[in-house]
Amino acid sequence: MKFILEVKGVKKAYRMGNVSVPALRGVSFSVEEGEFVAILGPSGSGKSTLLHVIGGLDRPDEGTVFIDGEDIFTLSSNQLADVRLHKIGFVFQFFNLLPRLSALKNVELPLTLADVNEKETTEKAKKLLALVGLGERMHHRPSELSGGEQQRVAIARALINDPKIILADEPTGNLDTKTGWEIVELMKNLNAKKEQTFIIVTHDPSIAEEADRIIYVKDGIVEGIKERVNKK
């Protein structure tokens, strides 16, 4: 089986004045194409930092990341932006939609950045909004949508460029339990349907249990990996 993602010896420390605070202290693991992986760990364990490095938003101090066999940190920042645009989809805890744009325009944004023509862009965005269950509310602005709805828009936006990997950082962290589970269900369905790889960061063990594999992170290192028995 081919690895869509390989994390190799990633170290990253934050500099606070004169002291260096280690966030990642040597993380390595691999993810197969189409897997649904949860990264589980307590707050401050380095999950977000790890996700940012995987997604090419942040450069590690040591080690590197291969996406689709390509060492992404040999790339220029321009090329890295292209990796984010075409191979990665981000979903955040605080949704991170652009407040001035309608749901539709938010979803369209990655295709707009990729210079895809307007008609195709709009058609695809509408289709995806329907897929995540928001076909009716696509002309609303984020402020006019509930948290769950905003997160659906964010997921649609993450999916629109058909990325290989979706990275979600505590996607349920800002939602009530019921809505949170709906979002998890949505992502699981998408994973099953489209064979895209999902990596979800969470500190909620019950959500992590839904994944094919759980990667336990603590104090910036991988403490253990648990494979689910009835893995598809």
Added chain:
Amino acid sequence: MRLKQTLEMALENLKRRRFRTSLTTLGVVIGITAIIALSSIGEGFRLAVKTNMEQGFELDVLTVIPGSIIGGYSYQKFTDQNVTSIRSIQNVTTVTPIMQITGASLKNGDKKSAALVVAAVNFTDFWRIFRNRLAFQEGGLPSSPKNDTIIIGHKVNTVNQTGTFAEVGDQVNVTFTVRSVPPFTKTLTFNVTGILAESGSSILTSFDYWVFIPLTTGRDIYQTEESDVIFAQVNNPEISDKVTDAIEALFPPFRITIIVPITFIRQVDHILNLIQIFLTSIAAISLLVAGIGIMNIMTVSVMERTREIGIMKAIGAKERTIMTMFLAETILIGLAGGLIGVPTGYGVAQILTMILSRFMLNQGGNNGVLSNPERQPSTTVNPVFSLEWTVGALVFGILICVIFGWYPARKAAKLDPVQALRYE
């Protein structure tokens, strides 16, 4: 990102800060208005001065006079041979020599008058050259001038403010002083065939104070074959320099001076041009101030939108894209400022020149000399619409916006996405 989407997004972002955007744009509007107003008034002023000067000169007439400021005044007269040589120069159409006789007095019965200059001229050639300035109020050029033909200038014919000295058909006596040793006077009777209309002010001289008699008569009186001044008409004022060189080559160095009207006009035009550039540069400073305003506003805007910039980058926006987005906003401000500022500038110029010419009109009325209504139009300044200045101001406006928008836009483009996403 495509141009259309970039502009749409920039417009959207400007609209959400409507008040700030308006104020910033106002700064650009004021700058462009000042540039356009000052340059168009300057251009109008230049045109007015030029027109005025052109009215004061026969642009195509070179005046050749004896002596030179550099070489010291050497008294010299011109021979008919000189006239013939000048006539053979290329691009010279008419050449006419004249005698300038001063100190003559005129008498018509009891009435007396004096002429600044009694000019002994070849009527046909002289009138061909100065046809515009030598219109007749009464009478005209005789078809075949006789030895005793005289034509009287407007002011010479005006005695005691309103009275006239002579009429067409009158016989007038002219007394000439011949400065031989010993000096003597000679009085001749002339037949008035024409009275000139007012000729308007000339830079060099006013023919209003002149009377004209045939060249042959003048030469008879003074027993000479020479003349004092030669007028040479060229077929195109722009090639005056060439003709001037050719004339100078005919004489030993520093013997003659040639008055070339077009060089006066060029000089004045040059000076006015410098003044205009100076004034417009001052106006341009106000645009610089507007630019600093843009820089300020955009820096604040980048800070406020840090998180959005982080989101854009996370989604895959390149540095170039972010930079273009912010620059597009400042360019739109510059464009809007220009599109409003240009017509406003011309409007302000119209109003200012209206006020200015009203003021000048009042001034003229007070001192009486300039109150001649026929001369008013030439002193009115009308702002001139110039495509070059318009395009120049627009381009400069946008350029300023780009220059001052560059730093904040770059700052936005260089933001660290992770930090930007954390920004509250």
